[in-house]
Amino acid sequence: MKAASIILSGGKSSRMGTNKALLKINEKTNIERLVEELKRVFSEIILVTNHPDEYRFLGVKMVSDRFPGLGPLAGLHAGLQESTQEVNVAVACDMPFVSGELAEKIAAKLGSFDAAIPVIDGKKQPLFAAYRRCIxxxxxxxxxxxxxxxxxxxxxxxxxxxxxxxxPGYSKPRLKRTFFNMNYPEEYEKAKNWADGDN
Incomplete structure (x- = not known):
């Protein structure tokens, strides 16, 4: 797809106590899982991080915040600035079950809108959503x-x-898992169990 995916990995992971992006699930770091999944769909991958040395092994384009310390909005800003595409899908680095197929569908629905934001169980999901670079x-x-x-x-x-x-085509349990993010150690354990096939 002629679009970019912006992976936001600029947080401090203070609630987890360690870098969430580098936690392993089934022998791969979470960030590797994301990059591999999104590369299947998007022509450009941009990783927003203020610690690029930790991620050089991924071999993807990286950029740091222009507004450091101001959270995910600053990450979105940096990613959009770096992107060469008008259509961009932002993805948080702590979502281990992100679907490239669903990301593509969200991007395809953008049309002439500035942003396409999923609302799952009544909650807006701006960290797995499509944005135009013009914003x-x-x-x-x-x-x-x-x-x-x-x-x-x-x-x-x-x-x-x-x-x-x-x-359509995505059951509520599948959507719940796709939009699941892990901020605490117990949520990391839950993600590992899901990845191992447990419910």
């Missing part, structure tokens, strides 16, 4: 005003919200 000025303005919540700048965009009904 950069809006993102930058939010960062300069220190409006850092990922959903705060949506009022200034034309946003398409995608509920479960807009994603």
């Amino acid at each position: 950069l000025p809006v993102v930058e303005a939010s960062l300069e005003k220190r409006n850092l919540r990922m959903t705060q700048f949506f009022d200034d965009l034309q946003v398409l919200y995608l509920t479960e009904e807009d994603l």
Whole structure:
């Protein structure tokens, strides 16, 4: 697909106590799983990290935050600046079961909208969503005003919200797993069990 995927890996992983992206699931680091899955679909992969030396083994394009310390919105800003594509899918590094196929569907639904944001179980999912590169000025303005919540700048965009009904072919359990993120050690254990085939 002629689009980019922006993997956000700039967080401090303070709740996990160690770098979430480098935790292993079935002998592969979480970040390797993500890159391999997304490479099947996207023509460009961009990893946003403030510690590039830790990720050189991936062999992907990397960029650091232009607004360091300001969270995932700053990561999205850096990724969009680096991207050569108009359509971009942002993915958080702590989502071990991200689906390249679903990412492609979300990007394809973007159409003329500025952003396509899944809403799963009534919760907006801005960290697995599609964005146009042209929204950069809006993102930058939010960062300069220190409006850092990922959903705060949506009022200034034309946003398409995608509920479960807009994603046919994906059961609720499958969507729940795809959008699962791991912030705490017990969630990492849950991810390992799922990957091993346990429920």
